[in-house]
Amino acid sequence: MKFPGRRKLKHYFPVSQPKLQLPSFEVRPELDTYVVGLDQTIVDVIANVSDEFLEKYNIGKGLSNLVEHGKADRIYHELVQNAAISDHFAGGTIGNTIHNYSVLADDKSVLLGVMSANIQLGSPAYHYVCHTSSKVDMNHLQGVSGDIGRGITMITPDGERTFVIDPGEMDALTPAYIPEDIISKAAAVVVSAYPLRAKGQPIQQAMQRLLEVAKQHGVPVVMSLGTKHLVEEHRELILSTVRDYVDVLAMNELEAEALTGFADPLQAAEAVLELTDMVLITAGAEGLYLCGYTDEPGKRETSNPIKSGTIADYNQFEFSRPVQKQHCRQPVKVYSHIDPYLGGPERIKNTNGAGDGALAAILHDIAANYYHRHALPLSSKHELPYLAYSSFAQICKYANRVSYAILVQNAPRLSRGLPEKEDSLEEAYWER
Secondary structure: OOOOOOOOHHHOOOOOOOOOOOOOOOOOOOOOOOEEEEOOOEEEEEEEOOHHHHHHOOOOOOOEEEOOHHHHHHHHHHHHHOOOEEEEEEOOHHHHHHHHHHHHHOOOEEEEOEEEOOOOOOOHHHHHHHOOOOOEEOOOOEEEOOOOEEEEEEEOOOOOEEEEEEOOOOOOOOHHHOOHHHHHOOOEEEEEOHHHHOOOOHHHHHHHHHHHHHHHOOOOEEEEOOOHHHHHHOHHHHHHHHHHHOOEEEEEHHHHHHHHOOOOHHHHHHHHOOOOOEEEEEOHHHOEEEEEEEEHHHOOOOOOOOOOOOOOOOOOOOOOOOEOHHHOOOEEEEEEEEOOHHHOOOOOOOOOOHHHHHHHHHHHHHHHHHHHHHHOOOOHHHOOOEOOOOOHHHHHHHHHHHHHHHHOOOOOOOOOOOOOOOHHHOHHHHHO
8 A cells, every 4th residue: 555645654554574475466355455446337439520420420419429339339430440539548437536546556446347258359348458557456347248338529620529428238237246245345435426327227236235235334435426417317316325325425516516506615515514424526727625524532723824715714624634424422524625736737638537536536545544544553543433544635635636647648547656756846846
């Protein structure tokens, strides 16, 4: 486990003890620290097309078009023949998140979902595996006879993006492939709201089984909301799922408004904290908010400038560490906010996956806390049953920095971890 940022020496765990076993790529529940993610496995394809191409296949320009598999295959093969495809990326919000977690933590994670039983060169499954970290354990995927999902982003000369979605067999995951022994020992479980809309599909029951097992074993559940339209269409189901199972909820400001009715992120966060223990809201150029609970004996005042919005002095206790509300004797709500790292990139290359990156940073901090608690259970770091290793303010900084790393690259997944020391901390950086 690589820890998220520099820490005080007295809190480090012993590293000089010899390792008795050879390293294993497969997760060993009794020995490893890992997170588990359930996803609709999908590959993102980027292609440049003409308006005539869209008309030929009767595709609505600027819209998200769900098409049957045969038609999607014909579209894909013509794009290949025309050499119109610029990139393939492994996709899926949770696939992105746990890949980024494994890159940041330099440690294992487990992906649950489906995968083509026979992977052919150039197939969606081939591109998915190629673009996923080797530290993501895929041994628990369910084999299917067909393809995983494929999302084709077609860009016309005017810059308009049109989406073609071929679900393939991405919703075929059954409850039989939800391994209780793996989930019960996980540092956290992460899911998205997308499977909730797959009415009548096996993946909906599989996700329900995952949530029940995680709750039964006291494993923190982290959920990402997906899109504003998804929240609007399935709001009641999402609310009941969050209330019953979710400990950490992640969303952007549009999804927060759709869920709570509040356009202001602080008000939205305050409303969400009535349902769950911690909430991440990414708000574009406004930065991000991380809010949750701490226990009265563990609250710590910030040394940063005090901020006020719809809540006065809302960041007063942002140096506190998160505690789940059920474990607090005297719960105190904590709010933290950070502006975009370095004011945001000079040129944003890609916004797809920035929120997934921020969520991966939070998972890393939760997993680091789990690791440290098991390595040094008598450490002063664990006088209270903290959910994460760092304070709200520190996690904000980390999530912010990871989002920036994704905004300045073309892909939604990190190819390497963050630098050990930032250039921006050096005087020479600002003199250039």
